[in-house]
Amino acid sequence: MSEHDYDELGLVAGLEIHQQLETATKLFCQCPTELREPEESTRRFTRYLHPTRSELGEIDQAALEESKVDREFEYLAYDTTCLVEEDEEPPHELDEEALETVLEIAQLMDMNAVDQAHVMRKLVVDGSNTSGFQRSTLIATGGQIETSDGAVGIEDLLLEEESAQRVAETDDGVRYSLDRLGIPLVEIGTSPDISSPEQALEAAERIGMLLRSTGKVKRGLGTIRQDVNVSIAEGARVEIKGVQSLDDIDDIVRNEVARQVELVAIRDELEEREASVGEAQDATEVFDGTESGVIGGALDSGGSVMAVPLYGFDGLVGREIAPDRRLGTEFSDHAKRHGAGGIFHTDELPAYGVTEAEVADLREAVGAGSEDAVAIVAADTGVAEASIDAVAERAGTALEGVPEETRGANDDGTTRYLRPLPGAARMYPETDVPPVEPDPSDVPEPELLTAKVERYQDEYDLGAGLAEQVAYGKRMPLFEDVVADGIDPTLAASTLESTLTELRRDDVPVENLTDSHIESVLRLVEDGELPNEGVTDLLEALADDPDQTAEEAAEAAGLGGVGEDEVREAVVDVVERNEAQVADEGMQAFSGLMGECMGALRGKADGDLVSQVLREEIQKRT
Template sequence: MDYNSLGLKIGLEIHQQLASGTKLFCSCPVPRSTDERPDEFFAEVRRKMRPVAGETGNVDIAVLYEFLRNRTFAYRSGQKTSCLIELDEQPPKPVSKKALETALQICKLLNCTVLDEIHFMRKAVIDGSAVSGFQRTAFLGMNGYIDTAQGRTGIKSISLEEDSAAPCDSGYKLDRLGIPLVEIATDSGIKSPEHAKEVAEEIGLLLRSVDVVRGIGSIRQDVNVSIEKGARIEIKGFQELEKMPEVIGDEIQRQIALAEIKSELMARGARHFGPGTRTVTHLFHDTKCSFIRKAVENGGMVVAGKLPLFAGLLKKQCGDRTLGKDLSDHAIGYGIIHSDEDLDRYGLREEFDVLRRELNAGERDAVFIISGDKPADAAKLVSERASQCLAGVPEETRVADGSGSRYTRPLPGSGRMYPESDIPPIKISREYLCSIKLPKTLSQVRSELSKKMPEELASQIVRSRYLKEFQELSQEYEPVLVAAIFLSYFRDMSRRGLDVERVSIHDVEKMLSRIKEGSVPKDAAPGILEKLASGDNLVKVLSSYSTLSDAEIKSIVKETVAQNPGLNESAAMGIIMQKLRGRASGGKVMQFVKEEMMSSAK
């Protein structure tokens, strides 16, 4: 695909939690890993959010959208990981010095210009993820860059902000709310879906050079995508970078399809139309469709809408889903049935024939229905979204879903920002900025390791959660073996259900020490680790794997060959290695097997 001719623009927003020890505006602790045990929850509060105008005097469209959903939110508070500040019952304390310094390290690593004075702002957020109804955020750096194999990518801005509350079954939990977070926004110069993945990987690798939280959910990537005939779409929720190129490619195809739908509607003579929905419950009292009949019998309603000149377009593929399915995502909590579907599958052919007459819909028009308790607002939203097809691609926020994405809300704008009145400006002097030392980046570590081991192995270990342990042990012991323990042996044991957490770094160091001195063979490492993961005693395990003398090995080889005449070398090796249980190296055993077979053949 020729991305240049499409006018493709791709930008990333990467959010990374900082391991600052405490939250951004209080002394509640921050875990170093999301795998750490969560706090016990002891209290719950409920809040209802209302919109406020931003600094521009306007209410942001995304904020208004959430307000119209009319939801009440429940928040669960823990004794150790949240306090009155998270509950918005106490003003924030001064910003965490550690978090600020880590964020400034990131600015310097990404070659950004750092502002000489930092001002925190409030960003209106009333989707429930912030008890206060806003998120505190501060602009730190701008105009940076990062180099990748496919070229240089600009860093537009870096901000320091507080993380949102994490959703749970009964609402939101406050242990994550307030954890320091950096937001890194690239410019829109990323060249392709594959380049986007590469940029995300390189930034992620750089972030792990400083003190950041590790584990699932500690880093989140959002992608902004547009084409010349489309609009900016923000796709949230990337946890697996492997899926990023596929989802971006799907969004490109979706925007191309929506641009084609606009052209087709223009060619048909379509013009802007209003919601035009109507309650048609009376047409479905005797319907054969079981779920609609059940909804009506339970006091529900059926609302219908006409989409002028849309016939045939609702089944057009827009990325990984049809236009009809995309419209359905706007019917919050409901689904739609439309005239481009196989109506016989629902048993609704006759009802839709009557419905067309009721709505005065012609053959070139499409019609749809929504059933449920109060579907009128949902039907209006679907109709409004359909009318936006006349403009092409509307700006919106979507969430990654399989190989594509689905609609979540309108795209937020600057109207949701207003000043933070509880936090004074923070001056960043040249002396203070120069005093912040930079760590060795993982790219530099990877380059150094590539001189001691295969490049692919070096790339894997710098991304591993065991990098720190590897760096300590590889100074004394063989780097390739140490890497194999953490990357291969531990992973294999986990897949087989063994608890690798039972194997301490002290255990690994003791085993490596015995291997280095020659009292335990290298080939025994997997077996030793497996027994330790099963709960066996370290001293007993190492003793049971102590290296046999050459005379003892030769004796076992001779006995096995004599007892199994006619065996080839490979079969003999299998039997002997099973007897030895890792107490001799495979190379030495093979040498003795060959010698014994040659001797017995004479």
Template structure:
């Protein structure tokens, strides 16, 4: 399926973003534990919880939490030697972290928002196991901001400071395993107003917010540290929240595919209306498949089916690339613990014969214009799953259901749960409110401004300046140039050289700031040739415990004095005397490579070039 080029204005596309970014603070939001991620293999113990929804202060239960609780699951949490009682929910949370407050107020200023006078921490009900307490703590910080895009301004509705959820490690049949190292890391949530009108504007708005966040220099970097959620609707559709878009580059595709999905669902709705479609009652059809060759069905205790009157050909209709209406029905069945569904638009197949399909239609009273969906599982799971299929099929007759969906890596999405409502929010009584004031906040230099400064002050080209300004090692570059290191050397090393090393599978993550600064110092002092930077960094990456001096010796690029350089080059010219006499300076290029090879990066290229020219001129 290829997504068409839609007229988004004609479709009435409305979209908004929710950006979740981890802050790079020393400690977590409500305890003194470090915010460093740990390897699950070093966990020291486990904690187990069973969670269930509770009523709000008004006596209501949130629909999303209620659906989550219908599947009985055990949640296991990996604890570490740094895990405290707050993270285990065995002690009340501490006061909110001051460093996180400072960073979020800086972000509020960059987004041109208005802060609230007093921040009140709230509990947000979450029973998917991602928090040991069964809720997430969140605080509204500011409202009414704005960012600029090429297609016009996008309003910022709200800015919140909240605690990050636990990291999902493993999904099991009876539950989920999480790790507590991520739980409680300070997280900002930025929600835009529904001002976005195209996939491209959504991606640009997200990029602009990301740039502002990174400009603070106090946000975490790397996979999973920033997540983008997108709310999308079209005029004839419904608001759908798409959660967990990991890559900025995926946002436009996610929006396009969701628009396409809603367009297809609207067309299916209209076709179902023309057919006067309806959904029948679930029936037990276990006996129909008593002798089946289908392994999945044969291994199930119960087979439940539901007739879908007028749905023939539409259950198998593609609504996103490689995803069909039947996939939507299957997603809902999976939420009840089933492995998925079968439906007659795809049968006979999977060991189900044509005779069995005919018998199935007869048993549930389905004609050739109808479809039949069936679930094979344990008795309770099959009954719950077929009820979920019925509800989703009935929603298809109405059109596009409001829901929360998970973003897939291929730009499509899958059903997660109903949209959450206000019933899951209530005040946190264990943490005092805090006064908020932007008056003393100093906004940082924007990354876009920094790029311009690097070009103007240091003479870097636009591309290299942008790489450095947006890169993780920007602070190293700033320190290096402050210490008098040549900006071009520092920038080229931190970006181009490190990129080449990474492509060669060198563990560049082992390289520390002091490694780079010491290498730059040796180059500036003449103890290391520029050509020796690459091999020294390779050695340091493999042996980070070494000093730069030791790495230089190990790499064989310890510096040589000028007399040794002249002696080596004289030998090269002597060996190639006939060529020099015949070609003169025409021999320079070939001999330069030989000379640099003989010196093995121990001498600066400019010095080698100068001495070689002198030696050739003597011979010529």
């Protein structure tokens, strides 16, 4: 795919960054913010959700379309799940720790805190919230960040509750886990100042760095999500939800621009052809006795084949608009929303067991000529009818160009249709939570990670690479805590970034290690009760059995430090066993004997001490 001239196309893009905060409890209750395995759930319950009208009597179109899909939502509850999470009790007051963190973030972006923050309800009926809405609070406005292509404005910063985690699709709907529901989440929305895919990526990286600078955000897969708003001059605003990897943002923007360019070109071609969309029709009789497995299976189950003629669409339904995605894929996305497995269309037929004769009969049955296309859906009758209507509606918007809509990000950098863009009718006040008055004057401004890297080099004499690893690493707050408590900075840094990485590569379950485990190990070294060489073995022992203390694990593994007398005794034994080599090679025998000495001491002694004693003993004999 060739690169487009984004200035000429009039590319306008903006970001919405959603980042989970590292707090002790959830935003509106006292439940923990730790994720659980679905197998740990203790009970389940189900809900059906429906849209409600706003204070002005309006219904949000996105919520209305979502409600047309009849689904049951099943929720996994745990021993920590409370009535707030089940929507059986009003929410508690806004979490103060979360509020303080978002005020720190606001300072880093030169934003102005609001005088009074009111919690709002944002209508969501996809099952991701048991209440049918997400609680969201505007905290600050009017900031900016810098990029190499100019400043990008930050329009708003909101504090909201995380949604429930989708676990699986079920026969009746969707299964969610309640462990994630209610985790504090910061949402940062930029102005539409981004004019290239590269600037979009740079802006996201800058915001990510600022968030991590607080040391108070969760890290790991799924803790941060990026939404991207993209449009070109002849296209329309499209909101792309759920970009999991920051590295995908530029590709997402690039592919969306290409998709809109192709949709505009298709619109122009359809206009030249004076194209139109016909009425949906029942084409079941055309496929009587068909050898197509998909269609035959639907008919054998008592289903139907519904068809819609697309006049003037021949060759365009199969036209590629993004990598491995065609206009027909867009039609299929809409059909799938209503339960269909997908669609067939004449640009790809005969195929999939559908014969050339059946294609000809299909065209004749719906009154389609050689310049026309036909799309069909084979499914249960109700599903087929709803799905073909959705296909016809989407084909109609192809005549107009690019529809405004919300799309989901795919792993390959492409997107799929989700729902219409939400409107103002989805927001209304939350009457169960009192407003708060944010006071940023009591909140210190965090040190930027870029500044931390420089300070770690200057103050702690860390190398540039190690300083950057620590500053940007997941356990940066732990590093700062232990160094402030007197732990050697080089020991702390190498343990957190090198030793833990090596253990992870050796398939040691380092995720079992808590900050307390690591701090206790470092303290044993600092107090002279554990040699540096014993750190790796002790951490591995704690990872394998995290219920024991560092002292217990060290004693069980025989990793306690030994004194100089025991070291000398072991070294003398090694030297005497290799007396001939020492006499022949002198100090050149040091390297080989050093490894043997360390092995004899089994990591119980500090390497510097062993080296010193070994040199002394060799010198005595040469």
